[in-house]
Amino acid sequence: MSSNTQHPVLIIGGSGVVGSRAAKTLRKLQPQLPLTLGVRNLGKAQALARELGNAEAVSIDLERKDLGLPESASFSAVVVLLKDDTLNSMKYAQAKGVPYVSFSDFVFDIGPEVALHIQQPTRSPVLLLGHFLGGTVTLATLHFAREFRRVDAIEISAVFDEADVGGPAAQGDTDRVMQTVPSPLLLEDGKFLWAQGDDASRDFTGVDGTKWQGRAYPLLDVVSLAAATEAKDIRLDFAVRPGGQSISHEVIIEITGEREDGTTGRVRHELVDADVHSGMSARGVALAVERLLGLAGGPPVAPGLYHPEGLLNPAYVVARLQEFGARIRRA
Ligand SMILES: NC(=O)c1ccc[n+]([C@@H]2O[C@H](COP(=O)([O-])OP(=O)(O)OC[C@H]3O[C@@H](n4cnc5c(N)ncnc54)[C@H](OP(=O)(O)O)[C@@H]3O)[C@@H](O)[C@H]2O)c1
Structure with missing residues (x-):
C-alpha cells in the first residue's frame, strides 16, 4: 500500500x-x-x-x-x-x-x-x-469504440425511473439545471452547440423496444468524448419512465464509425443495472x-x-x- x-x-x-x-x-x-x-x-x-x-x-x-x-x-x-x-x-x-x-x-x-x-x-x-454515472458511461463508450478505427458519431441514451432521483442534494442539482440553465451542450456536425428547442430532444428505442423521447442533459460526457475521439456528433439524452415501475435503469450506447476492416457501421451496446442510478x-x-x-x-x-x-x-x-x-x- x-x-x-x-x-x-x-x-x-x-x-x-x-x-x-x-x-x-x-x-x-x-x-x-x-x-x-x-x-x-x-x-x-x-x-x-x-x-x-x-x-x-x-x-x-x-x-x-x-x-x-x-x-x-x-x-x-x-x-x-x-x-x-x-x-x-x-x-x-x-x-x-x-x-x-x-x-x-x-x-x-x-x-x-x-x-x-x-x-x-x-x-x-x-x-x-x-x-x-460517475464516468462509467464515458469509459464504457471508449471501450466499445475500440472496434472502430474512426468514430463518427456517439449517441448515448438512458432511461430512469421517475422515482430514482437520488437524495435531496441530487434533487437540488436537478432543479438548478431545470430552472437556470436549460441548454445542454452537444457536438453536432463538428461544432459545439448549446441546444435549444427540438435540437435538445431525440427519439430512441429502449432495451425492451419501448420508444422514448429523450432530452439532452449538460453532463461532462460530451466534452470528454469529443476530446478523446474524432466523432463529429456526440450527445447524451435521458428519458424518464413513469414512477415506481422499477428502480433499474438502462443506458444505450450507439457508435457509428469505420471498423478496422474498412466497413462502416453502427454498433449498439445496452447496459442495465438493477440498483438505483446512484x-x-x-x-x-x-x-x-x-x-x-x-x-x-x-x-x-x-x-x-x-x-x-x-x-x-x-x-x-x-x-x-x-x-x-x-x-x-x-x-
Ligand atoms: N456525477 C454523477 O454521476 C452523479 C450521479 C448522481 C448524483 N450526483 C450528485 O451527487 C450529489 C449527491 O447526491 P445524493 O443523491 O447522494 O444526495 P444526498 O442523498 O442528499 O446526499 C448528500 C450528502 O451530502 C451531505 N451534505 C449535504 N449538504 C452538506 C453540507 N453543506 N456540508 C456537508 N455535508 C453536506 C449529506 O449529509 P448531511 O445531510 O448530514 O449533511 C449527505 O451525506 C448531488 O450533488 C448529485 O447531483 C452525481
Missing part, C-alpha cells in the same frame, strides 16, 4: 445516497483504507461509519476554509459528493496537496474549479467527475479514488487536471462494472 493512503479519504457527503454506496464500494475494494465521512448530521454518518469499519464521521462546515476540521487533520484525498458552491473543499485539498474529486458540476459549472487549478497547477490531482455513479467514484491513490492501475496520480478517461483504463472499468452486477449486451 502506498504511503499516501495512511491517512483517511475524506468523503464529503459520505452518508448520502451516492456517498454511502461509494463508501461501501471502497470498503469492499480496499478493506484497509481508512475513510472519513464528512457531513452535517453526524448521527446517520456515525452509524454508517460503524457498519463500514475503519471509518469515522466528522462534521463539515463548507463556509470555512478549514472546513471546520482541526488543524491536525490529515487526509489522503478529498472527495466531494455534493455541489460545493464555496469550493473551500477544493482549496483545502490543494492546501494539503492531496487529490480532489468533484462530482456535482455540470459542463457549465466547471469554470471556477478550472481557474483554481490553473492558479496552483502543481498542488493536487483534480478530477472533474460530473459525468453520467449505485453505478458510486462505483465510478470508488474506482477513481483507488486509481488516484495508486491502489489500482498504476502509481499515485501526479498533480494535474483530469477527466475519468485520463485516469482509468476503459477495459478495466467495464470488467469491474460487470463484476459489480451490471449486465452489458451487444445488440
Whole structure:
C-alpha cells in the first residue's frame, strides 16, 4: 500500500445516497483504507461509519476554509459528493496537496474549479467527475469504440425511473439545471452547440423496444468524448419512465464509425443495472479514488487536471462494472 493512503479519504457527503454506496464500494475494494465521512448530521454518518469499519464521521462546515476540521487533520484525498458552491473543499485539498474529486458540476459549472487549478497547477490531482454515472458511461463508450478505427458519431441514451432521483442534494442539482440553465451542450456536425428547442430532444428505442423521447442533459460526457475521439456528433439524452415501475435503469450506447476492416457501421451496446442510478455513479467514484491513490492501475496520480478517461483504463472499468452486477449486451 502506498504511503499516501495512511491517512483517511475524506468523503464529503459520505452518508448520502451516492456517498454511502461509494463508501461501501471502497470498503469492499480496499478493506484497509481508512475513510472519513464528512457531513452535517453526524448521527446517520456515525452509524454508517460503524457498519463500514475503519471509518469515522466528522462534521463539515463548507463556509470555512478549514472546513471546520482541526488543524491536525490529515487526509489522503478529498472527495466531494455534493455541489460545493464555496469550493473551500477544493482549496483545502490543494492546501494539503492531496487529490480532489468533484462530482456535482455540470459542463457549465466547471469554470471556477478550472481557474483554481490553473492558479496552483502543481498542488493536487483534480478530477472533474460530473459525468453520467460517475464516468462509467464515458469509459464504457471508449471501450466499445475500440472496434472502430474512426468514430463518427456517439449517441448515448438512458432511461430512469421517475422515482430514482437520488437524495435531496441530487434533487437540488436537478432543479438548478431545470430552472437556470436549460441548454445542454452537444457536438453536432463538428461544432459545439448549446441546444435549444427540438435540437435538445431525440427519439430512441429502449432495451425492451419501448420508444422514448429523450432530452439532452449538460453532463461532462460530451466534452470528454469529443476530446478523446474524432466523432463529429456526440450527445447524451435521458428519458424518464413513469414512477415506481422499477428502480433499474438502462443506458444505450450507439457508435457509428469505420471498423478496422474498412466497413462502416453502427454498433449498439445496452447496459442495465438493477440498483438505483446512484449505485453505478458510486462505483465510478470508488474506482477513481483507488486509481488516484495508486491502489489500482498504476502509481499515485501526479498533480494535474483530469477527466475519468485520463485516469482509468476503459477495459478495466467495464470488467469491474460487470463484476459489480451490471449486465452489458451487444445488440
Ligand atoms: N456525477 C454523477 O454521476 C452523479 C450521479 C448522481 C448524483 N450526483 C450528485 O451527487 C450529489 C449527491 O447526491 P445524493 O443523491 O447522494 O444526495 P444526498 O442523498 O442528499 O446526499 C448528500 C450528502 O451530502 C451531505 N451534505 C449535504 N449538504 C452538506 C453540507 N453543506 N456540508 C456537508 N455535508 C453536506 C449529506 O449529509 P448531511 O445531510 O448530514 O449533511 C449527505 O451525506 C448531488 O450533488 C448529485 O447531483 C452525481
